[in-house]
Amino acid sequence: MLEVQDVVTAYGKIEALKGVTLRVGEGQITCLLGPNGAGKTTLMLTITGILKPRRGSVRFHDKDITGQAPGGIVRAGIALVPENRLVFPEMTVAENLRAGAYSRTGSAASEIANDMEAMYNRFPRLRERSTQMAGTLSGGEQQMLSVARALMARPKLLLMDEPSLGLAPMIVEEIFQIVRDLHKDGTSIFLVEQNAHMALQVAHHFYLLEQGRVTFDGTPGEMAEDEVIQRAYLGTRQTA
């Protein structure tokens, strides 16, 4: 459903993506692994239109969306849960959700209210805190809010940039349960994750990004067999 073709994205003279090609299948959970600074966030921001690629193309449902404004891309059906959550700190939880539905100009107010209700059912903690400022929530709650805000756009493809970063193991477990639930409900997911063990439990396909290039592309089975990945991400072979 999403095809990234030979994308080059640069900050000034430094190319963070040096020709990335990958695809995300409909109804799948696709996982992007890679060390810090590999360009994972840059790829997410390029897909969502925040950054303009210098070269290459991004296609979604066979439509070219390269270089479109972020608003057009979210309306096309791609939403991003950004790295570090980025909730609106001095807006209430409810207002954050409403901001998430900003792009849905065609939806009636009642429809958006229904979706907010659905979010509160999925994330009961958010209902309790609905009138609280988002900045006062715990890290885990902010992550839930960030996911809920992205879902308010009713995306067909949900991008998640390191949703488990800096969260306690129990919360991480919860986040991955949400990923499973969303997938079961029919949302395709493109997940950036450093926690390969957790990712192995949910993902259908893996990519490894290193220094702006895709260096591995395969199924969970192939990944678990790959020596380089084993050493770097699964820690199964100890070297002194």
Add this chain to the structure above:
Amino acid sequence: MEFIDIVLSISDGVLFGTTYALIGIGFTMIFGVMHKINLAYAATSIGGAYVSWAISTLVPLPAILVFLISAIAAGVIGWLVYLCCFRLVPLDTPLTTLLATVGMLIFIDEVVVHETDGMPQPYPAIFDDVFFEFGEFGLRGDLLFIFVLSFAAMLVLLYLLYRTRLGIATRAVAQQPMAAQLCGISIERTNASTFVITGMLGGLAGAMIGASVGVLSPLLTLPVTVKGLIVTVIGGLGSIPGAIIAGLMVGAFENLFLALRGVTERDMYVMLLLFLFLTFRPGGLFHRSALRD
């Protein structure tokens, strides 16, 4: 000087201070949304008042309509300032936009001087013949009207910011621009609408300042710029409640020292107030940013 005179000068100052509050809100909102100072803002306000004056010389209009035209005209000028100084000019070097707005301030001033030959022009007041007496105490009708109109404008602004889609977009861009974009909010359109909204507030303030002085003069832009910046700093950059309270404070303070020390010394004390704040409370009354109250 009697005690009642002090009370009167303070209450008059508070009433008139609402215009400073409006100007302060304009500076502070633009800073909150764009993290930029727009030094052409007071010129936008006075420019709007001049347009309304020009129209009123062609067609006789009731004063309240003149005020309204001033607000609309300043909204348009605000948008033009945005285009020239923040849209066509690259945003990434802070000094570029700052200098562009200084240029715009002088440009608007020069246009006014050129069109009026530098002569002050009469501007209509409202309720300047009304006076409410309560024993020794009293309130000037024209200042009371300014106070009520300013507060009405502030209420409309707060409604806009906290109860509408545009308000959600504006606060979202101020608090977390990247996430705002991801929600489909256009930063450029939000910036532009902020300039139009603050322009309208400024136009209203400019008209009321003109009305209370009785004339419009190009000499007004500098003091209004300075007072607006002082209000913004005292209130805390980015804080709307801060700008409101600071506006009333500066209005009261300057009028008190006008009564105590005379017109030539008044502004020295306002500057002293600024230095006191910069020294002891550099973050202002409300040390927060970005429309976050």
